[in-house]
Amino acid sequence: MDLAAKIRTIPTSAGVYLYKNAEGEVIYVGKAKNLRNRVASYFHAGRAEDAKTGTLVREAVDVDYIIVANNKEALALENHLIKQRKPRFN
Structure with a gap:
């Protein structure tokens, strides 16, 4: 499944x-x-004009996600994954 099709299936x-990226390396956590x-939203017109976002969008070939109960859990998990994975675009 290509990235655009996968995005349409995200809850x-x-x-x-x-x-x-193409090597399976996590390059950004949000x-x-x-x-x-x-x-x-990363793929909407104008968004990729920012240099960092443009590079991220060009390199991203896959996206995974983890559903959480609320925004507080999302913030805690995001911080944990950034510290653990050290993505280069974070």
């Missing part, structure tokens, strides 16, 4: 998302109240 729940909307 609208709160959670944490992990962008991966949190969202609505996973699908947040992940899709």
Whole structure:
């Protein structure tokens, strides 16, 4: 499944998302109240004009997500995963 198709299947729940590059390396970790909307927002026109975001969007070939119960859990998990994985775009 390509990335655009996968994004359309992401639930609208709160959670944490992990962008991966072609080597399967986690390159960015983020949190969202609505996973699908947040992940899709990276690919909207104008968003990729920012140098960092543009590079992230070009390198991202996959996205994983973890659903959580609320925003507090999302923040805690995001912080944990950033410390653990050390993604280069965070």
